Amino acid sequence: MDIRAIESRYASGVYPKRDLVLVRGEGVYVWDEEGRCYLDATGGQGVALLGHNPPAVRAALQEQMDRLMICPEIFYNDRRAQLLEALQSILPGGRAWRIFLCNSGAEAVEAAIKFARWRTGRAEIIAARRAFHGRTMGALSATWNPTYRQPFEPLVPGFRHIPFNDIAALEVAVGPQTAAVILEPVQGEGGVWPADPAFLRAAREQCDHHGALLIFDEVQTGFGRTGRWFAAEHYGVLPDLIAMGKGMAGGFPIGATAFPADWGPLPAGAHGSTFGGNPMACVAALAVIETLHRERLIERAARLGALFQDRLHRIRSPLVREIRGLGLMVGVALRARATPILRRLMAEGVLALPAGPDVIRFLPPLIIEPEHLEQIAAALERALAEAPALVPQMEGGEG
Numbered sequence: 299m300d301i302r303a304i305e306s307r308y309a310s311g312v313y314p315k316r317d318l319v320l321v322r323g324e325g326v327y328v329w330d331e332e333g334r335c336y337l338d339a340t341g342g343q344g345v346a347l348l349g350h351n352p353p354a355v356r357a358a359l360q361e362q363m364d365r366l367m368i369c370p371e372i373f374y375n376d377r378r379a380q381l382l383e384a385l386q387s388i389l390p391g392g393r394a395w396r397i398f399l400c401n402s403g404a405e406a407v408e409a410a411i412k413f414a415r416w417r418t419g420r421a422e423i424i425a426a427r428r429a430f431h432g433r434t435m436g437a438l439s440a441t442w443n444p445t446y447r448q449p450f451e452p453l454v455p456g457f458r459h460i461p462f463n464d465i466a467a468l469e470v471a472v473g474p475q476t477a478a479v480i481l482e483p484v485q486g487e488g489g490v491w492p493a494d495p496a497f498l499r500a501a502r503e504q505c506d507h508h509g510a511l512l513i514f515d516e517v518q519t520g521f522g523r524t525g526r527w528f529a530a531e532h533y534g535v536l537p538d539l540i541a542m543g544k545g546m547a548g549g550f551p552i553g554a555t556a557f558p559a560d561w562g563p564l565p566a567g568a569h570g571s572t573f574g575g576n577p578m579a580c581v582a583a584l585a586v587i588e589t590l591h592r593e594r595l596i597e598r599a600a601r602l603g604a605l606f607q608d609r610l611h612r613i614r615s616p617l618v619r620e621i622r623g624l625g626l627m628v629g630v631a632l633r634a635r636a637t638p639i640l641r642r643l644m645a646e647g648v649l650a651l652p653a654g655p656d657v658i659r660f661l662p663p664l665i666i667e668p669e670h671l672e673q674i675a676a677a678l679e680r681a682l683a684e685a686p687a688l689v690p691q692m693e694g695g696e697g
């Protein structure tokens with residue numbers, strides 16, 4: 299079977315593909331069809347918080363498969379109830395939350411936008427430049443990158459973008475017409491840019507002042523990635539809505555949107571999803587939460603993230619512009635295009651992600667060991683040392 303040929307012929311084509319057929323995974327490693335092993339610092343695009351095929355998630359799914367696989371939210375379910383309680387115990391702010399369960403990050407953002415419009419009766423949503431919130435029409439309207447947006451215009455009306463970390467722009471933009479401000483506390487796909495604490499505080503103040511809502515998109519930053527359950531906790535800023543997804547169920551598709559319980563329940567029929575809150579996703583998410591607690595992986599993400607950033611700072615290469623990040627969400631901003639370096643890393647047995655044209659992004663599993671991080675850093679060091687021959691230098695660039 300020529301896997302590449304079949305996918306190239308029949309798949310949608312919307313993904314830029316790497317020349318790699320992955321067939322197996324375990325822990326921080328994945329294997330290709332020829333048995334070659336790779337250290338997965340993409341973490342399955344930030345999903346594999348517990349690594350690949352984590353035993354706790356596998357066991358939970360296997361057990362649930364024998365009990366009940368399908369249970370839409372028009373019925374009550376034991377596992378869903380357990381998950382809602384578990385989410386309540388980890389969500390920030392010590393306040394009571396209600397939670398809408400869905401199947402992906404973009405869906406979680408869609409729900410947040412709808413709920414904010416419903417709650418305020420207003421239409422305007424302020425988002426940030428470089429933001430990435432997903433690719434469905436509502437989420438895409440909040441996403442900034444014109445390449446993703448333009449072919450699909452007109453998008454949902456009422457969205458505006460302001461420069462990230464620009465308090466003055468925020469003060470001008472937010473007003474009595476604003477339903478919500480939506481922000482990633484650490485911009486991921488836009489280049490791994492942690493927010494300035496003052497910017498998030500100002501967003502909270504402006505929203506409070508004008509009766510608007512603050513949405514944090516924690517799809518990439520949530521569930522321990524940054525060294526706290528939610529990145530909001532680093533900043534001491536409590537949003538009104540939180541969108542979650544990616545690693546929440548350790549590889550099983552899930553998304554969630556939390557809003558304050560004191561809103562009361564949303565009107566029946568205001569939103570919905572056939573697969574939302576299905577028991578398989580719920581047990582997988584429960585297993586993730588339990589494992590993150592039991593194995594103290596979040597503290598570990600904070601500790602190892604700092605260690606990794608220190609190590610990356612020791613790379614002596616004129617191509618490194620800046621190291622940015624929080625916990626195990628780390629970006630290396632280059633004075634060069636990221637793609638050739640990513641290819642070089644792959645040849646070294648390390649998989650990493652781009653974040654914009656000139657940033658290499660690492661989203662490794664939180665179970666990663668210091669020696670794996672050393673392996674990644676050493677591979678990057680070698681890739682950069684060979685880079686002048688590999689990549690044309692870029693003048694200027696972002697950041």
Ligand SMILES: Cc1ncc(COP(=O)(O)O)c(C=O)c1O
Binds near residue numbers: 402403430486518543
């Ligand atoms: C911050 C953020 N929001 C939303 C999304 C969209 O999530 P999904 O691809 O699951 O729809 C992503 C995906 O990368 C993301 O990083």
